[in-house]
Amino acid sequence: MALSETIRALSTMQVVTTIESMRRLRSQAGGSVGFVPTMGYLHEGHLSLVRRARAGNDIVVASIFVNPAQFGPTEDFEKYPRDPQRDLAVLQQEKTDIVFMPSAVEMYPEGFDTYVDVGGVTDVLEGAHRPGHFRGVTTVVQKLFNIVQPTRAYFGQKDAQQLVVIRKMVSDLRLNVEVVGCPTVRETGGLAMSSRNVYLSPDERRAALILFRALSLSERLWRNGERDGTKLRDRLQGLIGREPLAKIDYVSVSDPVTLQELETIEAPALISLAIRIGGTRLIDNLIVGEKRPSPLLAELVAAAK
Amino acid sequence: MALSETIRALSTMQVVTTIESMRRLRSQAGGSVGFVPTMGYLHEGHLSLVRRARAGNDIVVASIFVNPAQFGPTEDFEKYPRDPQRDLAVLQQEKTDIVFMPSAVEMYPEGFDTYVDVGGVTDVLEGAHRPGHFRGVTTVVQKLFNIVQPTRAYFGQKDAQQLVVIRKMVSDLRLNVEVVGCPTVRETGGLAMSSRNVYLSPDERRAALILFRALSLSERLWRNGERDGTKLRDRLQGLIGREPLAKIDYVSVSDPVTLQELETIEAPALISLAIRIGGTRLIDNLIVGEKRPSPLLAELVAAAK
Numbered sequence: 126m127a128l129s130e131t132i133r134a135l136s137t138m139q140v141v142t143t144i145e146s147m148r149r150l151r152s153q154a155g156g157s158v159g160f161v162p163t164m165g166y167l168h169e170g171h172l173s174l175v176r177r178a179r180a181g182n183d184i185v186v187a188s189i190f191v192n193p194a195q196f197g198p199t200e201d202f203e204k205y206p207r208d209p210q211r212d213l214a215v216l217q218q219e220k221t222d223i224v225f226m227p228s229a230v231e232m233y234p235e236g237f238d239t240y241v242d243v244g245g246v247t248d249v250l251e252g253a254h255r256p257g258h259f260r261g262v263t264t265v266v267q268k269l270f271n272i273v274q275p276t277r278a279y280f281g282q283k284d285a286q287q288l289v290v291i292r293k294m295v296s297d298l299r300l301n302v303e304v305v306g307c308p309t310v311r312e313t314g315g316l317a318m319s320s321r322n323v324y325l326s327p328d329e330r331r332a333a334l335i336l337f338r339a340l341s342l343s344e345r346l347w348r349n350g351e352r353d354g355t356k357l358r359d360r361l362q363g364l365i366g367r368e369p370l371a372k373i374d375y376v377s378v379s380d381p382v383t384l385q386e387l388e389t390i391e392a393p394a395l396i397s398l399a400i401r402i403g404g405t406r407l408i409d410n411l412i413v414g415e416k417r418p419s420p421l422l423a424e425l426v427a428a429a430k
Numbered sequence: 431m432a433l434s435e436t437i438r439a440l441s442t443m444q445v446v447t448t449i450e451s452m453r454r455l456r457s458q459a460g461g462s463v464g465f466v467p468t469m470g471y472l473h474e475g476h477l478s479l480v481r482r483a484r485a486g487n488d489i490v491v492a493s494i495f496v497n498p499a500q501f502g503p504t505e506d507f508e509k510y511p512r513d514p515q516r517d518l519a520v521l522q523q524e525k526t527d528i529v530f531m532p533s534a535v536e537m538y539p540e541g542f543d544t545y546v547d548v549g550g551v552t553d554v555l556e557g558a559h560r561p562g563h564f565r566g567v568t569t570v571v572q573k574l575f576n577i578v579q580p581t582r583a584y585f586g587q588k589d590a591q592q593l594v595v596i597r598k599m600v601s602d603l604r605l606n607v608e609v610v611g612c613p614t615v616r617e618t619g620g621l622a623m624s625s626r627n628v629y630l631s632p633d634e635r636r637a638a639l640i641l642f643r644a645l646s647l648s649e650r651l652w653r654n655g656e657r658d659g660t661k662l663r664d665r666l667q668g669l670i671g672r673e674p675l676a677k678i679d680y681v682s683v684s685d686p687v688t689l690q691e692l693e694t695i696e697a698p699a700l701i702s703l704a705i706r707i708g709g710t711r712l713i714d715n716l717i718v719g720e721k722r723p724s725p726l727l728a729e730l731v732a733a734a735k
Binding site: 144244 | 541544569604
């Protein structure tokens with residue numbers, strides 16, 4: 126079935142590809158609007174955001190846009206997985222009202238030359254390893270916010286730094302939207318859901334479990350009283366180093382708001398990892414020392430021991 | 431009379447200094463909102479914007495904020511003229527509904543680190559002579575837009591490049607506001623109204639007439655068939671060079687949208703000047719070859735011959 130037929134078949138969900146039609150639909154929508162921006166190839170992590178938006182708002186808008194501006198020249202923009210027909214089907218199942226799926230030229234017409242830059246928290250971690258990445262993220266997210274005008278926007282904790290950066294942009298520029306962070310959804314064994322998991326061979330998928338094993342180790346070390354950031358990083362690097370298919374981009378123990386590396390872990394700390402498994406770069410994170418850790422996460426951590 | 435007393439005396443106009451009170455007032459305002467962002471020390475140019483906003487909208491909001499982010503380290507931020515009491519009085523006369531006058535720390539709290547950057551059109555003219563200036567302008571204008579949420583925002587043609595840059599930001603990021611450009615207001619003799627004119631001594635004020643004389647010359651040369659950008663610039667530089675108190679920052683003949691210098695003037699062209707008169711830097715501009723030039727301007731040009 127061609128994409129156009131799929132779109133026509135989805136009678137109760139509106140699918141729009143132009144900014145003008147999205148704005149027209151938005152101007153007709155009364156009540157609160159929950160927005161889930163995605164790059165498509167949807168998994169349970171995305172769907173958990175859609176369900177959260179559905180539960181908390183009158184109208185649910187999702188966007189599907191593989192944003193070229195947030196990929197580096199040597200990154201996987203071209204081969205990033207895409208399956209718009211399946212995406213539309215699952216969004217309809219989740220009772221999404223509107224799907225906005227613009228083309229690259231619709232979002233970045235010729236001569237486009239305006240960018241939103243968040244400083245400080247973008248200099249480290251993903252920002253240090255992926256120059257220009259967050260500029261691409263903040264620019265497209267702000268533009269999507271301006272087009273969709275959501276009451277609330279939903280982002281996964283899996284991209285922890287992205288969430289920090291977007292919250293900073295919204296706060297600094299006083300954008301009119303409430304940013305809602307949602308827990309990472311994991312497979313059995315703890316592998317965080319990611320569209321990029323499709324790149325993994327069976328052996329690599331097994332090796333990728335090292336990320337959650339390392340996070341679980343950090344949780345146990347924290348609970349056993351480890352407060353030395355350097356020692357914690359060393360232990361995690363040691364564990365990951367024993368997985369032959371894994372190459373470390375970074376192992377970080379940072380303040381969850383400023384993202385500055387911690388020498389002494391006093392408050393809740395963000396443990397975040399970027400690990401290459403073969404040709405696939407995976408990220409994951411965990412906050413230790415939170416007042417109310419997720420019960421599901423505690424269960425997974427216990428299982429990963 | 432102290433500023434606080436002045437504010438209390440203005441019973442029909444609301445004056446607010448915090449973002450939260452501005453947003454609360456905005457959320458109560460029905461209908462269209464016309465917004466005039468200013469740096470205060472209001473002159474007839476500003477008031478023409480307020481009148482235009484008053485005529486076209488249900489609610490008129492003006493802001494007074496001397497934006498530190500758009501001044502360079504060697505520029506006149508500290509000595510920029512301020513007179514909030516008089517500003518409030520004239521805004522009330524013009525039936526402004528709400529005046530937003532935040533402090534610098536309210537707009538840029540500690541840790542503020544998000545900026546909006548427009549490329550290309552900011553590299554030339556004012557952008558080339560005032561590094562970082564437009565980043566300060568676009569950032570504060572977008573933040574003010576987010577806070578005030580205007581239907582329409584009014585800017586003077588006097589700051590021609592600023593208008594181009596703001597239109598580009600609004601178009602690229604799809605901000606939800608209509609940008610309205612308004613004609614430059616001039617004194618007898620043609621000097622463009624500017625808060626900085628207060629810096630001029632009587633001799634300098636006479637010398638400052640050279641800006642409008644040069645613009646008028648360009649208008650006459652254009653009408654007599656001059657289409658060579660270089661020749662036009664040379665003639666203007668020659669004229670300005672004969673004024674002993676004037677020092678040229680730039681004399682430009684550019685495309686009014688891209689701001690690229692023109693060798694051959696085919697379409698309407700933006701003639702723009704930045705001239706130092708003593709310690710005061712003045713800018714002015716004129717568009718030649720427009721389909722419908724302002725009758726008032728034609729009169730002034732004729733008088734300046």
